[in-house]
Amino acid sequence: MLFNTFEYLFFFCIVFLLFVSTNNKNTLKLRNLFLLTASYYFYAQLHSWFVILLIYTTVVNYFCGSWIARDQQQGKSGKRFVTTAIVLSIAQLVFFKYAYLANPTILLPVGLSFFTFQALSYSIDIYRKKIEPEKNVVDIALFIAFFPTLLSGPIERARNLIPQLKEKTSVSWDNFKGGAGLFIWGVFKKVVIADRLAEYVNAVYFSPESHSGSTLALAALFYSFQIYCDFSGYADMAIGSGRVMGFKIMQNFNFPYCVNTFKEFWRRWHISLTSWFTEYVYISLGGNRVSQARWILNISLVFLLSGIWHGATWSFVLWGAMHAVFYLVERFWGPKRPNILYHLLVFVMITFAWIFFRIENSVEAWHVVTRICSDIISPVYWGSSTFSTLLTMLLLGIFMLREYLMYRNILPQKSAWEYLFLLLAIGLFGVSSDQFVYFQF
Amino acid sequence: MKRRILSILLFVLVFIGLDRGIGWLLNNGLNRYFGLNQHSEVLLIGHSHLMLAVDKSNFERGIGLSVSKYCREGVNVADRYEMVKQYLSSPYSDSLQVVLYGVDQFMFTGAGLSKNSYKLFYPFIDEENMNEYIKESADFSDYWVHKLICTSRYSDALINSAIRGYRYDWRNYKVGYLDVEVLKEQIRKGQQRHIHFEQDLIDYFEKTLELITRKGIKVILVNTPIAAPLNEYEPEQYQKIISYFREKAASSPLIYYWDFNPQFSTQYELFFDPIHLNSGGQKVINAEITKKFNKEIEQ
Numbered sequence: 001m002l003f004n005t006f007e008y009l010f011f012f013c014i015v016f017l018l019f020v021s022t023n024n025k026n027t028l029k030l031r032n033l034f035l036l037t038a039s040y041y042f043y044a045q046l047h048s049w050f051v052i053l054l055i056y057t058t059v060v061n062y063f064c065g066s067w068i069a070r071d072q073q074q075g076k077s078g079k080r081f082v083t084t085a086i087v088l089s090i091a092q093l094v095f096f097k098y099a100y101l102a103n104p105t106i107l108l109p110v111g112l113s114f115f116t117f118q119a120l121s122y123s124i125d126i127y128r129k130k131i132e133p134e135k136n137v138v139d140i141a142l143f144i145a146f147f148p149t150l151l152s153g154p155i156e157r158a159r160n161l162i163p164q165l166k167e168k169t170s171v172s173w174d175n176f177k178g179g180a181g182l183f184i185w186g187v188f189k190k191v192v193i194a195d196r197l198a199e200y201v202n203a204v205y206f207s208p209e210s211h212s213g214s215t216l217a218l219a220a221l222f223y224s225f226q227i228y229c230d231f232s233g234y235a236d237m238a239i240g241s242g243r244v245m246g247f248k249i250m251q252n253f254n255f256p257y258c259v260n261t262f263k264e265f266w267r268r269w270h271i272s273l274t275s276w277f278t279e280y281v282y283i284s285l286g287g288n289r290v291s292q293a294r295w296i297l298n299i300s301l302v303f304l305l306s307g308i309w310h311g312a313t314w315s316f317v318l319w320g321a322m323h324a325v326f327y328l329v330e331r332f333w334g335p336k337r338p339n340i341l342y343h344l345l346v347f348v349m350i351t352f353a354w355i356f357f358r359i360e361n362s363v364e365a366w367h368v369v370t371r372i373c374s375d376i377i378s379p380v381y382w383g384s385s386t387f388s389t390l391l392t393m394l395l396l397g398i399f400m401l402r403e404y405l406m407y408r409n410i411l412p413q414k415s416a417w418e419y420l421f422l423l424l425a426i427g428l429f430g431v432s433s434d435q436f437v438y439f440q441f
Numbered sequence: 442m443k444r445r446i447l448s449i450l451l452f453v454l455v456f457i458g459l460d461r462g463i464g465w466l467l468n469n470g471l472n473r474y475f476g477l478n479q480h481s482e483v484l485l486i487g488h489s490h491l492m493l494a495v496d497k498s499n500f501e502r503g504i505g506l507s508v509s510k511y512c513r514e515g516v517n518v519a520d521r522y523e524m525v526k527q528y529l530s531s532p533y534s535d536s537l538q539v540v541l542y543g544v545d546q547f548m549f550t551g552a553g554l555s556k557n558s559y560k561l562f563y564p565f566i567d568e569e570n571m572n573e574y575i576k577e578s579a580d581f582s583d584y585w586v587h588k589l590i591c592t593s594r595y596s597d598a599l600i601n602s603a604i605r606g607y608r609y610d611w612r613n614y615k616v617g618y619l620d621v622e623v624l625k626e627q628i629r630k631g632q633q634r635h636i637h638f639e640q641d642l643i644d645y646f647e648k649t650l651e652l653i654t655r656k657g658i659k660v661i662l663v664n665t666p667i668a669a670p671l672n673e674y675e676p677e678q679y680q681k682i683i684s685y686f687r688e689k690a691a692s693s694p695l696i697y698y699w700d701f702n703p704q705f706s707t708q709y710e711l712f713f714d715p716i717h718l719n720s721g722g723q724k725v726i727n728a729e730i731t732k733k734f735n736k737e738i739e740q
Contacts, residue, residue, distance in 0.1 A: 006582050173445055231685070388597040416452055422461060427592030 001045040003237040004187050004432075007206050011042065017149075019245050025168050032142050032165055039147040045083075050109045053092065058141045061119040062134070065126045071132040078127050078326055083122035097312045111151040119144045122158035124280055131159050139165050142362060148241040152234045154252040154272035161247070169246025180241030181414055186236030188422045191430035193399050194230035194391040197222040199431065200383050207358060208368050213375025216368050222264055223358050225396060228257065231270070236354045255407040262326045262339035262346055273309065278300050293403045300324045315360045322353045395429055454487045464591025470603030471564055474611070476509025480536040484528055485510045485519050487543025493717045494665035497611040503731030507536075511612065513561050514598075519644040520558050523574045525649050529656065532572055539738060540653050541730075544662045544698075545716070546672070546682045550637040550648065563587045563594035574674060574687075586629055599616060614720040619668055620714035620725055628674050629675075633715075636678035654695045659738065661697040662686050666705040668715040699733060 001007050022031035043052050063083035068078035079216050093116045100108040122140065125131045134140040143162050149155075204219035213221070235252035242249040256269040266274050285298040290440045300321075307320020326349055350368055359365040366401050383389035405411035472478040474498075483506050485495060492512035501508045511524055521542070528534055559578035565571040566587055576584055587594050595603070604659035605611070627633055653660050664686065672679055683700065706710060711722030718726060 006586055356633055385597060385601070387601040391597055391600075416448075416455075420452070420456055420459060423456060424463065427460065427590050428463065428595060429597075430593075 001043060002235065002242070003183075004190050011038075012244075016244060020171055023171060023246070027137075028166070029138070030137050032136075035147075036138055036142045036145060039142065039150060039307065042147040043145065043150055046110055046241045047107060049107055051092065053109050054145050055114065056092065057089060057116060057119045058137070061085055061123050061144070062140050062344060064088075065133040065140070066124050068123065068126045072129070082123055082127040086107050086120060089120050089123075092116065094312075098376055101312055107274040113148060114153045114155055115144050115335075116156075116206055117155045117273070117309075117390065118149070118153075121155070121160075121276065121280070125158050131162070134158075134162060137312070139215060144246075146242075147247060148238040148247075149161075152231065153270075154235055154238065154250050155166035156250060156272070156274050160250060164247050173248045175243050179240040179245075181240070181419060182236045182243060183240030184419055184422050185425075186233040186238075186432075189229040189236065189399070191235030192395055192425050194228075194233060195431045196388075196395065196429070197226035199231070200378050200389060200392065201226055203359070203383060204381065208359070208364065208371075211381055213371045213373070214378045216382040217376060218380060220351050220372065221369070222396075223354050224347075225399075226255070227255070227354060227357070229399070236371075255403060257347060257350075258404065258407040260343045260346065261334065262323070262330045264323065265346065265350060266323075266327070266409065277306055281305060290379050297327060303327065310357070315356050315362045315365060318362055319353055319357045322349075326350075326353075340432055391428045391429065396423070444578045445592045451615065460591050460656055464594065467595050467600065468564055468591075470606035471599060471712075472606070473609075474588055474606030475511045477531065478533060479507060479509060480533050481509040482506040482538045483508045483541065484525075484537055484539070485541045485543075486524055487510055487512045487523075487541075488516045490545055490667075491541070491543030491612050491632045491663060491665060493615060493713070493719075493723060494543075494663075495730060496614075496723055498728045499727050500731055503728070504734050506538075511542070513611075515558050515618070516561065518642045518649070521647045522562065522652070523570060524643045525652060526570050527565065527568060529652065530568075530571050531555065537656075537658055539661060539734075540654075541661045541663050542649070542738055544664050544686055545667060546636045546679055547634050549639050549642040549682070550634055551639045551642060564599060566594060568613050583665075589649040590630055604737055613716060614723050615713040617713050618719060619709055619714055620666065621668065621670065621709050624668060624715050633674065634669060636682060638682070648692075650689065651695060654693055657695070659695045659697065661699055661738070662690065663730065664698070664700040664702060665707075666701050666711065666718065667720070667728075668709060668712050669702075670704055671707040671715050672702055699730070701729060704729075 001011060015035075018034055018038075019031065022034055024031075030331065035191040041052050043054060063079045067081040068085075069179045071078035071081060093112055096106075096108055096112055099106050122131070122134075122143065126133050134143075139162060140158075142165055143156070143158055146156070146161065201219050201223045204215055207222075208216060208219075211435075232253040239249045250272055252270060252272050254268040254271065256265050259265055259268060282298055282302045284295065285301065288295055288300070290298065291346065303324035304317060304321075305320070307318070310316045310319075312388070325344075338346075355368050356365045358360060359368060450621065469478070476484075480508075483504065485491060485497075489512070492510070492514070495512075497508055497510040509528065511528060513520070513524070516524065516618065525540065529537070543686075559575050559629060562571050566575050571590075575587070581585070650660055664683075685698075686698045690696045692715070705722075705726065708722075711718055711725055713719040
């Protein structure tokens with residue numbers, strides 16, 4: 001059941017109605033139990049045994065969280081149990097990722113990396129005394145399995161979501177309007193931009209060796225927007241679903257391509273993962289309160305781990321390493337006041353890095369890069385239908401314009417007409433796909 | 442609260458209005474493109490094979506009759522039966538005299554054809570026949586989404602066709618040449634489709650002929666050229682299907698069979714790929730069909 005299907009819309013309407021009827025101070029336990037059941041049902045639609053993994057992650061972190069707190073009450077650090085939680089949670093993740101690599105017929109549980117990291121934030125926050133352990137197992141289970149964030153994030157923090165699960169949420173007209181609007185915008189990004197771009201990108205990357213440099217450059221450019229619209233579209237639908245029910249889910253993207261520097265890009269791209277690594281890895285390694293050499297090592301490690309999080313292949317490691325290099329080079333030799341040319345350079349380098357992300361064979365990806373650089377002036381392949389490709393480019397242009405206007409706050413108020421346009425565009429220009437790029441992670 | 446419910450209702454109503462409006466505009470353009478809203482004397486029915494062999498404007502000029510070219514990429518025999526039914530049940534069919542029906546040796550081969558070809562007819566879901574056909578083929582949610590939301594019925598290709606309908610642009614052609622050696626290599630590797638005789642597809646074809654001839658309308662089974670290596674690699678099956686078409690033509694004075702293969706299937710410069718003609722091939726075959734039509738079909 002994907003967000004961009006009528007099955008989800010039907011599911012959500014039923015969940016919302018039952019949610020509203022139980023969203024009272026006296027029936028919060030019932031509401032959360034119902035939301036947990038709905039979330040497990042939602043996940044079981046993909047594959048019923050996936051739910052076992054959710055239960056495993058919940059049990060590990062619930063008990064480890066309690067034991068960390070008990071240790072701390074007894075004057076101990078609780079380190080042994082936080083380590084247990086990390087090892088047992090990551091072991092599950094590593095097992096499935098490597099099992100999948102060894103045998104691609106094995107089903108990789110969708111969203112595993114997301115809910116594992118989300119659950120770990122709970123145990124680590126207890127260890128760091130940022131939160132108290134949760135007594136009610138339903139609440140922690142719901143925090144880990146909450147259906148809007150379950151498959152592709154945002155990776156929520158226990159300190160943000162669990163308190164909301166303990167309160168009656170505000171189901172208001174403003175939340176309904178804002179949430180529904182965000183959901184529609186997310187669907188537009190997914191089916192009108194990302195999935196249309198994917199048709200061209202998939203056709204070119206199916207046999208990159210048979211395409212000219214300019215075609216490969218266009219495919220690389222398209223992929224930059226495809227992955228952004230696919231992933232941020234999903235995040236918008238997740239945040240929108242939560243908001244309709246009155247939940248405030250953390251932002252995951254904030255106009256990442258509108259910025260001038262790599263540093264700023266990473267503040268705005270996949271915010272929930274970047275901030276997770278910053279909080280739980282970078283800070284643990286000493287952050288920037290270390291020697292310069294150690295700081296460089298810390299930064300490199302965080303980027304490499306970020307790459308590995310996406311998958312245990314060299315191409316993801318290389319993608320992480322490239323961003324580490326971009327970040328460090330900019331830190332030491334970057335311009336003090338980045339101008340439009342530097343902005344363009346940042347975007348081009350990010351686009352080149354995405355080639356390694358998209359093409360899992362690094363050697364082939366490198367050939368694509370060299371082909372782009374050596375054969376940029378060449379005839380462009382216009383796809384199986386020139387009309388379709390031109391239409392996609394026009395829609396991408398409209399999307400980019402809207403993003404820019406929103407970034408500049410020139411278009412702050414969304415009107416009903418805009419939503420009408422988006423809905424009609426979804427109907428008319430949307431193409432259906434049964435996959436989100438980030439489901440594989 | 443009341444105001445908010447009213448504003449939601451108003452939003453839904455405006456959406457429905459705009460959706461229906463856009464749907465009507467596109468549907469109208471599409472009908473123009475396929476000639477489904479005109480009183481034609483000649484109707485072309487087929488898939489891309491016939492689509493690329495005939496130029497509607499030139500053909501109309503050549504025979505001096507009005508032509509509806511209702512050819513869709515990827516339509517199988519069952520789809521074509523629905524297409525014929527669609528035109529014949531419309532108020533525009535009263536002037537129809539001749540149907541040019543594209544045939545080839547793969548007509549009764551189900552493998553390789555899309556099982557989802559009913560989706561091509563979503564724009565016509567409001568027409569009774571097509572509605573029934575789509576309802577039988579599509580799943581529940583797919584059917585109702587397209588039934589309720591008009592804008593969801595159009596793919597890029599259909600939007601393009603609708604625009605071309607308004608621009609009176611009927612051109613269909615491909616530029617390029619067949620690589621015969623590659624084709625021969627593919628055949629050596631067994632990568633080509635095989636000639637089958639699937640009974641359900643034969644039944645649909647015979648139902649189609651019956652439907653047309655019952656109304657006293659002539660049917661010309663047009664076998665536009667296919668590259669020779671494709672006609673030669675299963676000679677027995679090929680002869681069997683050609684004989685079948687000839688028998689059909691012999692069974693009724695209203696049925697004709699025109700085969701352009703003997704004359705043109707080895708003229709490889711006319712082909713874009715093994716089964717599609719290029720723009721040069723279209724000129725040649727269009728002229729041949731026009732000539733034969735003027736000679737053999739009594740008005």
